[in-house]
Structure formats: structure tokens, C-alpha cells
Amino acid sequence: MKSAVETLNPTRVRFTVEVPFEELKDSLDAAYKKINQQVTVKGFRKGKIPARVIDQRFGRGAVLEEAVNDALPKFYTEAVNEAEIDVLGQPEVDITELKDGETLNFTAEVDVRPSIEIPDYAGIEVEVDAVEVTDEDVEKSVEQLRERFASTSPVERAAEDGDVVTIDLEAKVDGEILEDGIASGVSYTIGSGELLDGIDDAVKGLEAGGEATFSSELKGGSAAGKESEVTVKVSQVAARELPALDDEFAQLASEFDTLEELRADSRKRLANMKQYDQATQAQERVLEKLLELVEVPVPEKLLEDEINTRKHNLEHHQLGQMGLDLGKYLEIQGKTEEEFDAETREAAVKGIKTQFVLDELVKQEKLNVNQEELTEHLMRRAASSGMSPDQFAQAVVEGGQVPLLVGEVARGKALAVVVEKATVKDTNGEVVDLDEDDDAEQATDVVEAAEGTADEAAAEKAEG
Known part of the structure; x- marks a missing residue:
């Protein structure tokens, strides 16, 4: 087999493949065997019809068509592997020449992952909200707890x-x-x-x-x-x-003996929450800056599929569960259909670019995902889906989704590497030191949100 690759644009190639006819032998034998099991010819037992009789009765063309359909995926895969190209989606195949006993020639056009060059990202700087817990924040938190005991x-x-x-x-x-x-x-x-x-x-x-x-x-x-x-x-x-706001209430509503201890604990919890939100904000803004630095061509077919998937998930799952259709949703949001389409396209482009850039960083930084990291991610995804870890793991394995989960974790680690090298300051001008232990875990959530995979998981659960 001979094959050649022509680059049509940064995200699409055309394979030209020439196959000597003798390489079709296995597929021809399989085609005769398949037809043998499907047809009946008087005077011959089922499955024992000679090839010449099948050619006479049903035509050699039917056999060739069956053989070529069987062989094309194998020859296409060989051509892709030989060229070492990362293809995306299904190819558009065109048989250019088929001469019985001589040759099979075909072309296959397919989208490919573009070549991306990651520039130096060590100089990225972002600003995030300062972590400030006011007395009003604390009193609001205590009041909400008080409401629960009304x-x-x-x-x-x-x-x-x-x-x-x-x-x-x-x-x-x-x-x-x-x-x-x-x-x-x-x-x-x-x-x-x-x-x-x-x-x-x-x-x-x-x-x-x-x-x-x-x-x-x-x-x-x-x-x-x-x-x-x-x-x-x-x-x-x-x-x-409402119960009186005193030490007795603190003992009723918490493990603390005094109201002041309860307030102090509320302040600490609010600070932790705001620090978590601050870290997420930092990761989101670092990701945005990184995407601005990199030129990423987006395959049109892949983009079209991603837009359709997002629309389908919104209309048939998220809105369906709320008893709304797209028209009513847009009315509530105060958006036109054109604005909705533009926003969906923008989000899809960002999701694709995020995956391409972070995948390239995974290779560049030689990042790996160990079993512990994968298990931890699987358990978090299971919790968000409302399934038990065992149920979710079984669904992932049966659906062949393990590589996708590995990819999500790896991209989270890649973003965490970029965030670690970035300069993060709060609105007060203070440098923010993020907790490295939580970085990759949080970054995976940020990546999922950017790619839209969290929505897809929810949609798959609803469809299941």
C-alpha cells in the first residue's frame, strides 16, 4: 500500500491511498463468506456456494463493494498511522479508482489537530478579588443559620x-x-x-x-x-x-458554647470559601490569558459538531427538566436567537482551544496521570453526577470513557503548572499564594467548565 498526505489547511488534510489488489484478498474472502450466509442457490447447501456461482448469480460488483467497505477502514488507519497525524472525527472517503484484479485507489479528507506552538507563559499576570470577610458577611451567615432553627x-x-x-x-x-x-x-x-x-x-x-x-x-x-x-x-x-441570638442558640445550632465562638467559626469558613473562589478566579483568568497568547486554528466541522452538541444538551436535557423550550428560555434571559447563537459559538471555540492548548502543554511538560489522581477525579465526577462511585466507574468503563477522564485530569495538571508560574495579585496589590495541593484538583474543574464537559456529563446522565 502506498499513501501520501496533502495539507489542505492548518486543520484539514487529504490522504491519497493506492492499494494493490492482492491486499484485498482477505476482505474478498470475507465478502464471499458473508454473502454465502445470506443467500440461497438451488443445488447448493447454505454456505457452500462457489465463488464463481455467486459472481454469476449476484454479480462480481456486489462482492467488490462488500470487500471494499470491509477493507477501507483498515487501509485508512494504516495511512493515518504511517503519517503520524492526529485526526479528528470521521473522514470523507472517495473511491477514485477500482479495477478488478488490479488496484484500489481512494482519497480521504479529514480534520486534524492543528500544530500549536506554546510561547513562554511564565510572565502571565492576573488580578483577582481580595479575600475580605466583613462583619456584615458574618452576621448574614449567622442569621441564615438562625433562620434554619426558626x-x-x-x-x-x-x-x-x-x-x-x-x-x-x-x-x-x-x-x-x-x-x-x-x-x-x-x-x-x-x-x-x-x-x-x-x-x-x-x-x-x-x-x-x-x-x-x-x-x-x-x-x-x-x-x-x-x-x-x-x-x-x-x-x-x-x-x-426566630430563636434569640445568644449563647444558648450557639449551643443549639453548633458545637460551640458561645455566640462569639460561632461567629469566629463563621468568619473562618467564609474566608476559606472566598479563598477557594479566589483560586478558581485566578485559574480562570490565567487560562484566558494563556489562550490569548496562542494562535489556535479551529476545525470548522469539529466546531459545528460542538455547537450542535451544546444546543442539544441545553434544549433536550437542561431546559427539558425545567419544563422550558428554547424560545421561552431566551425570553427569560432577554436574548435574541442571534445573540444566543453567537454566545454558543464563542463558548464552543473556547472549549476546543482550551483542549488543544492544554493537551499540547501536557506533551510539552511530559505530564502523567497516576491511578490515585484518576480515582480521586472519578469519585468527584461521580458525586456531581448523583451516582455512586461504583456505578459511575462501571458506566465509564463500559462506555470506553476512561481515556477522556485521564485527559481531563492531565489538562487540569497542565493548567496548574501555568498558574504556578503566573503572578497573581489581588485588588489590594498583594501577591496571592495559592495552595499547591488543591491547584490541580480545582484546575480540572475550571478546565471542565471551559470545555463544557460538565454539561455533557449531566446530559449523558439525563439521557441514561
């Missing part, structure tokens, strides 16, 4: 903001009660915004036994997005009572 007691008065009401709901669309539009004994905190638009104004001022009707757009169910006439009846009004 108690309720029935009152004989009209409902007010903050009260917890027990209500029955009935929704009608075009005068017809919906099958899934009836709910009884629903507990609702006035002002929480957790139910329908307009319900707060409807129930405020009502006592137990009172009812009101209001119009609202349904957020879910069989008539999601439609305007509905909703009747709400209050069966109970209860006032919420």
Missing part, C-alpha cells in the same frame, strides 16, 4: 410577610382545571419567591379559610409557560419565631 405557631390574624401559610391551589388554563394543577396542604413562606408570581399579594391579608384568585404564568407541569387563573385557599396562618 419555629412556627398558628395565629388567628391575617397573613403578613414572613408568615408560613398552609394553602390549597387550583390552576385553570382557558377555563379548564389542569390534571396536574391541583395541590393541597402546601406550606409556603410569604416573600420567599418559591412558588408562583403573584401569590404573595394574593395571600397577604387573608385569614384561615380565606381564598383569592390571581393570574400567573405557570413555571412547570403540563402547561408550563402558559397564563393560568390560580385559586388559592388559606387553611392556616403561622407566625415564624
Whole structure:
């Protein structure tokens, strides 16, 4: 077999392959055997029909077609391996010449991973938010904890903001009660915004036994997005009572003896959270700077496929679970379809560039992924997917996804290397020292977000 490669552009090549006819022998034998099992000829046992009879009855062309279809993937793979080219996606194959007993010639056009040159990235500088925990932040955190320990007691008065009401709901669309539009004994905190638009104004001022009707757009169910006439009846009004903010509350709500100890712990936890967010912000901004430094051609077919995948996942999984279609989603977001398409394209380009650049860095820095790192990543992905580690691992192995997970971890390590060499300062001008132990782990999350693989995993889980 002879093959030659022609570069059509930085992301696409054409293979020209010439195959001597004798190299088709195994595929021809397999073609005769396959046809033998599929057809019946009087006077011959099934599977024992001579080749000359098959040629006479069904045509030599049918045999050649079957043989060529069987052989092409093997010859194409040999040509790719010989050229040592990293191809992307499926090739477009064109048989240019097929002479029985003489030769098979074909061409194959396919997208390829572009050649990328990584410049010196040691000089990257980024600015991130300073880690500052205010007294207001601490009091808000303590207040949220206090809310969790609130108690309720029935009152004989009209409902007010903050009260917890027990209500029955009935929704009608075009005068017809919906099958899934009836709910009884629903507990609702006035002002929480957790139910329908307009319900707060409807129930405020009502006592137990009172009812009101209001119009609202349904957020879910069989008539999601439609305007509905909703009747709400209050069966109970209860006032919420917050515990006193004292040492006794600290002992009730935590392992601490005093309120001051609880506040100190809240301040520490908030600082840790903000430091984590700061590290993520640093990694995101370093990645953006790195991508700006590198010229990355993006294969059009790969980009088109990535855009379609992102749209499919959004429409059929994320929005479907919320009872929305794309039109309603865009209306809520205040975006036009053109703006949505432009944003999706931009995100897809960033995802592809991120993968190409970090993969090149993995090779350049000779980074490897050990079993411990892969297992840790697998467990984190399992937790985010809602599956047990064993279930997730089984799904990954059965789906042949292990190399993809290895790639994610390796790219996270590559980004961590760049972040380690970058200068990170906060908005106060102070140099930020990031925790190296958490860098690669966090960086993998940042890479997944940039590539969109987290969304894909969620979509695959929903589809499964």
C-alpha cells in the first residue's frame, strides 16, 4: 500500500491511498463468506456456494463493494498511522479508482489537530478579588443559620410577610382545571419567591379559610409557560419565631458554647470559601490569558459538531427538566436567537482551544496521570453526577470513557503548572499564594467548565 498526505489547511488534510489488489484478498474472502450466509442457490447447501456461482448469480460488483467497505477502514488507519497525524472525527472517503484484479485507489479528507506552538507563559499576570470577610458577611451567615432553627405557631390574624401559610391551589388554563394543577396542604413562606408570581399579594391579608384568585404564568407541569387563573385557599396562618441570638442558640445550632465562638467559626469558613473562589478566579483568568497568547486554528466541522452538541444538551436535557423550550428560555434571559447563537459559538471555540492548548502543554511538560489522581477525579465526577462511585466507574468503563477522564485530569495538571508560574495579585496589590495541593484538583474543574464537559456529563446522565 502506498499513501501520501496533502495539507489542505492548518486543520484539514487529504490522504491519497493506492492499494494493490492482492491486499484485498482477505476482505474478498470475507465478502464471499458473508454473502454465502445470506443467500440461497438451488443445488447448493447454505454456505457452500462457489465463488464463481455467486459472481454469476449476484454479480462480481456486489462482492467488490462488500470487500471494499470491509477493507477501507483498515487501509485508512494504516495511512493515518504511517503519517503520524492526529485526526479528528470521521473522514470523507472517495473511491477514485477500482479495477478488478488490479488496484484500489481512494482519497480521504479529514480534520486534524492543528500544530500549536506554546510561547513562554511564565510572565502571565492576573488580578483577582481580595479575600475580605466583613462583619456584615458574618452576621448574614449567622442569621441564615438562625433562620434554619426558626419555629412556627398558628395565629388567628391575617397573613403578613414572613408568615408560613398552609394553602390549597387550583390552576385553570382557558377555563379548564389542569390534571396536574391541583395541590393541597402546601406550606409556603410569604416573600420567599418559591412558588408562583403573584401569590404573595394574593395571600397577604387573608385569614384561615380565606381564598383569592390571581393570574400567573405557570413555571412547570403540563402547561408550563402558559397564563393560568390560580385559586388559592388559606387553611392556616403561622407566625415564624426566630430563636434569640445568644449563647444558648450557639449551643443549639453548633458545637460551640458561645455566640462569639460561632461567629469566629463563621468568619473562618467564609474566608476559606472566598479563598477557594479566589483560586478558581485566578485559574480562570490565567487560562484566558494563556489562550490569548496562542494562535489556535479551529476545525470548522469539529466546531459545528460542538455547537450542535451544546444546543442539544441545553434544549433536550437542561431546559427539558425545567419544563422550558428554547424560545421561552431566551425570553427569560432577554436574548435574541442571534445573540444566543453567537454566545454558543464563542463558548464552543473556547472549549476546543482550551483542549488543544492544554493537551499540547501536557506533551510539552511530559505530564502523567497516576491511578490515585484518576480515582480521586472519578469519585468527584461521580458525586456531581448523583451516582455512586461504583456505578459511575462501571458506566465509564463500559462506555470506553476512561481515556477522556485521564485527559481531563492531565489538562487540569497542565493548567496548574501555568498558574504556578503566573503572578497573581489581588485588588489590594498583594501577591496571592495559592495552595499547591488543591491547584490541580480545582484546575480540572475550571478546565471542565471551559470545555463544557460538565454539561455533557449531566446530559449523558439525563439521557441514561
